[in-house]
Amino acid sequence: xxxxxxxxxxxxxxxxxxxxxxxxxxxxxxxxxxxxxxxxxxxxxxxxxxxxxxxxxxxxxxxxxxxxxxxxxxxxxxxxxxxxxxxxxxxxxxxxxxxxxxxxxxxxxxxxxxxxxxxxxxxxxxxxxxxxxxxxxxxxxxxxxxxxxxxxxxxxxxxxxxxxxxxxxxxxxxxxxxxxxxxxxxxxxxxxxxxxxxxxxxxxxxxxxxxxxxxxxxxxxxxxxxxxxxxxxxxxxxxxxxxxxxxxxxxxxxxxxxxxxxxxxxxxxxxxxxxxxxxxxxxxxxxxxxxxxxxxxxxxxxxxxxxxxxxxxxxxxxxxxxxxxxxxxxxxxxxxxxxxxxxxxxxxxxxxxxxxxxxxxxxxxxxxxxxxxxxxxxxxxxxxxxxxxxxxxxxxxxxxxxxxxxxxxxxxxxxxxxxxxxxxxxxxxxxxxxxxxxxxxxxxxxxxxxxxxxxxxxxxxxxxxxxxxxxxxxxxxxxxxxxxxxxxxxxxxxxxxxxxxxxxxxxxxxxx
Numbered sequence: 130x131x132x133x134x135x136x137x138x139x140x141x142x143x144x145x146x147x148x149x150x151x152x153x154x155x156x157x158x159x160x161x162x163x164x165x166x167x168x169x170x171x172x173x174x175x176x177x178x179x180x181x182x183x184x185x186x187x188x189x190x191x192x193x194x195x196x197x198x199x200x201x202x203x204x205x206x207x208x209x210x211x212x213x214x215x216x217x218x219x220x221x222x223x224x225x226x227x228x229x230x231x232x233x234x235x236x237x238x239x240x241x242x243x244x245x246x247x248x249x250x251x252x253x254x255x256x257x258x259x260x261x262x263x264x265x266x267x268x269x270x271x272x273x274x275x276x277x278x279x280x281x282x283x284x285x286x287x288x289x290x291x292x293x294x295x296x297x298x299x300x301x302x303x304x305x306x307x308x309x310x311x312x313x314x315x316x317x318x319x320x321x322x323x324x325x326x327x328x329x330x331x332x333x334x335x336x337x338x339x340x341x342x343x344x345x346x347x348x349x350x351x352x353x354x355x356x357x358x359x360x361x362x363x364x365x366x367x368x369x370x371x372x373x374x375x376x377x378x379x380x381x382x383x384x385x386x387x388x389x390x391x392x393x394x395x396x397x398x399x400x401x402x403x404x405x406x407x408x409x410x411x412x413x414x415x416x417x418x419x420x421x422x423x424x425x426x427x428x429x430x431x432x433x434x435x436x437x438x439x440x441x442x443x444x445x446x447x448x449x450x451x452x453x454x455x456x457x458x459x460x461x462x463x464x465x466x467x468x469x470x471x472x473x474x475x476x477x478x479x480x481x482x483x484x485x486x487x488x489x490x491x492x493x494x495x496x497x498x499x500x501x502x503x504x505x506x507x508x509x510x511x512x513x514x515x516x517x518x519x520x521x522x523x524x525x526x527x528x529x530x531x532x533x534x535x536x537x538x539x540x541x542x543x544x545x546x547x548x549x550x551x552x553x554x555x556x557x558x559x560x561x562x563x564x565x566x567x568x569x570x571x572x573x574x575x576x577x578x579x580x581x582x583x584x585x586x587x588x589x590x591x592x593x594x595x596x597x598x599x600x601x602x603x604x605x606x607x608x609x610x611x612x613x614x615x616x617x618x619x620x621x622x623x624x625x626x627x628x629x630x631x632x633x634x635x636x637x638x639x640x641x
Contacts, residue, residue: 133172178205221262269282455496536567566629583622
């Protein structure tokens with residue numbers, strides 16, 4: 130990479146947002162724990178220190194090796210990162226009388242470099258319990274608000290590389306001109322080249338895959354029909370051609386006609402794909418199981434068995450390709466103290482060890498929206514790039530309770546009607562993810578002159594950038610009415626449809 134920014138994570142809830150904003154500037158960045166030895170990361174053009182739920186006044190607070198950072202790289206400290214620098218250099222950080230949280234307006238800005246083009250009363254977002262009472266020697270104030278005398282500051286020449294600090298969060302949308310402030314620091318002050326583009330990623334990744342895999346080794350990769358695995362497989366195919374074998378498993382938990390349709394789509398992409406019908410194996414293994422986590426483990430275990438069977442017939446395989454993306458990587462790395470590992474990630478858990486294959490992950494540095502941009506750069510058709518995310522366990526976690534072929538068929542029909550309506554009403558591409566859920570609830574209804582006691586379908590549609598947070602989609606009442614009516618009239622066994630209006634958090638996107 131020609132330019133790279135490293136974000137040191139102190140456990141802030143906003144750290145991923147910093148990375149997203151930097152990537153939006155066409156600048157490559159990586160997130161690493163606060164105590165990472167930067168000398169192990171290759172050439173670094175700038176360092177950003179994140180916020181944190183900790184206080185620098187806490188006895189058990191966490192600290193980076195600032196002596197190895199300040200003066201060696203251009204540095205931007207955000208909130209806790211700024212306070213950490215002040216405290217380390219002998220300035221004064223005090224507990225605030227009250228937590229400074231929410232919108233504020235800059236009352237005064239000094240110096241044009243960091244605030245070039247920024248309105249003097251620009252709105253910013255505060256989120257901190259400590260405040261900077263006195264700057265260390267060799268620093269000057271750049272901005273304040275009505276209530277905070279030190280909203281931004283910088284070093285005045287004692288370091289070979291500049292140090293800039295903000296008490297507010299430029300990465301959140303509530304800081305109206307935050308992206309411009311980040312641009313000023315990264316591009317104008319640190320001089321980082323804006324060379325991170327989908328085309329450059331494709332070129333560099335294909336070359337890297339060729340080097341890593343070599344001229345004779347082979348890769349086995351599972352496909353889900355989703356964007357991540359499709360883009361990952363296409364990159365691998367560009368690098369090694371027919372030495373990539375893709376496997377698409379019908380686990381009986383796919384959407385209606387998805388197995389046949391996706392296999393046809395993959396043929397058009399020129400991928401070397403083997404389809405495996407394993408419906409009966411999955412149904413047998415899942416029989417009678419209602420616990421969500423146990424269902425996930427059973428489904429993951431069955432995928433391992435199917436892949437083992439395929440691998441036995443292909444002893445030439447050296448690597449297992451996976452569609453891991455950057456949020457998976459970040460969530461698997463715990464920052465000691467303020468955060469914990471959210472979830473462990475292997476797209477097919479346990480498989481690499483059982484098959485004795487090395488892992489290859491072409492997309493591990495991309496966010497979801499970046500995967501789609503790379504897919505477009507690869508020439509993958511829009512209808513594949515625009516497919517909504519679909520959970521790895523498929524309909525297995527959209528059927529609440531035990532799984533039977535009959536329930537799968539009911540949900541497939543209802544889901545197909547739902548998606549069909551979203552497409553025909555021109556809403557499918559306006560929604561990040563949509564799907565139907567079969568509830569373990571039967572309700573009384575009336576059809577014709579008869580009383581019914583049948584199942585309930587819940588509809589879910591959300592808008593999101595990467596699935597980390599999500600808002601429920603405001604679909605028109607008329608559209609919801611048409612969908613409900615069509616599902617009840619066409620799907621035998623359904624007499625009630627409800628719509629989920631929960632946000633993430635506190636709810637999750639999926640119900641299990």
